[in-house]
Amino acid sequence: MGSRPGRQPRGVDRADRAREGTAPGRAGCAPRRNRDRPRRAHHGSGLFRRRGSAAARSRNHLPRPPPQPRLSTLVGRARVAVVSPQWDEPYGLVAAEAMACGTPVAALARGALPELVRPDTGALARTEDPEGLAAAMHEASKADRSTVRHHAVSSLSLDRMVSEYETLYESARFLDRAAG
Template sequence: MKIALIAPHIFMWDKVLKDNIFAPGDQAILLADGLVSRGNEVTLYSAGPVRTKARNVHIDLQSIEEEVKKHGNLPELIKSDIETFRKLFKVIKLEILAMAFAQSEKFDILHVYITNGHEGPIFSQGLKRPILFTLHDSFKLNFPNPESYKLIKNVKFSAISDNQRSQIPELNIVGTVQNGIETDKFLYKGKPDKYFLSYGRIIKPKGVHHAINVCKKTGENLKIAGLHYEGHGGDNYWSTKVEPHIDQKQISYAGYIKGQINKNKIFGKAKALLFPIEWEEPFGLVLLEANACGTPVIAFNRGSVPEIIKNGINGFVVKNEKEMIEKMAIIDTIDRNKCREYVEKNFTVEKMVDGYEKLYTRIIGS
């Protein structure tokens, strides 16, 4: 198949990806490379150059880089001038979509793998090729009038979890393909150290404060790893709910973890990953990464969590802090080897690529 894989996002270039948490970007590259390895002709459209086996087409970012340099770097721009960031984000998104759509007849199918907002589906109305949109956030936030998209005959959507799919049954969602990881990059560790782990973006919806609470109540050690966004758009979650509790003894902050070796260490040595989210997260990739290192997960029953975590096998699904504390006490009953095996069986890149290939074939055939 000739496939256009489109990732219209400002973070979608190596210079930015390496210093930011942006799972959809990493997944897009894994999908592109997986499709190429199966003999497909893939063109990956991105903001800037990315390392991929696919043919990579990107826009001219000179003017964007000049604007970013005025603020130092992209994170500082987001922090100091969110409106300018939003304008640049939209310009980049529209330019990538326009470039890909203009070349649409070169392909059998177009797949906008990172969908933000309604512009893509609307602007695709005149295309003569089928087009698939995948969203990594909430459908409700991006498509307030889902029934209107049924009028665009060539546009179809795919979800990354059944929970995400259930949010808007009116949308023309033709399949669910869950994310996958390169399990061979994650090292299994059978015997953990004496700490629990909170890993990811340090924002209120991720519930880091719940992880702090349960560890303080139980006397357990907690390591927090990830980026905080203090001052970004008025955010003060870090300074009010997290930082005051950090003593670098019981509650410690490891910063943003760079490199696979360091990620393996912090995951593999944890007794469990605590994932007390406060929102309907479509897919928690960090759950797979922890499991691949043999680390079980204790997570709140929100979003796609029950699709990924199976009680007593690779962790526990709980309702609240009280239940989380109860499961922390019996976390040693989880066989860490079974955690690894569960990911290898259900959440590999190969399985994800299989899912999209089958979906493309079905869409093209219809």
């Protein structure tokens, strides 16, 4: 989930609005330009930013992501990676990276995810089915982590992709020679 500089990732923003009861039409929300800009107050002779409570700060600003090795450890320790895309993703990199860490995946069946997540590596739920996703999470937690990792290495790795591209290239060269 890519983030925009100085703003929350889109999905987090949507989730906050849904929780506050102001989605999707944004009725009752402050205009975006005011929501994203810190409020300022004059205090004495200087200009200070209003900080608000710790709860308000944590709700409005996400912490920095952990360094890559730490992130891999955290993902690898998770019982299940839940992938709930809001659009048809062409690949599903989050699911592939989670499986590379040996973490089973529970996902909505959108985009390429049905091609990546097999019954022995996780579980899929129908799109827009929260109860189904909850059941998929429970089902995915039963997957054998070594099987999940093996699937990622053998089917989703860069080495496998390059090998298949080389095979395709060689077959195209062979057909070109035979035709010409």
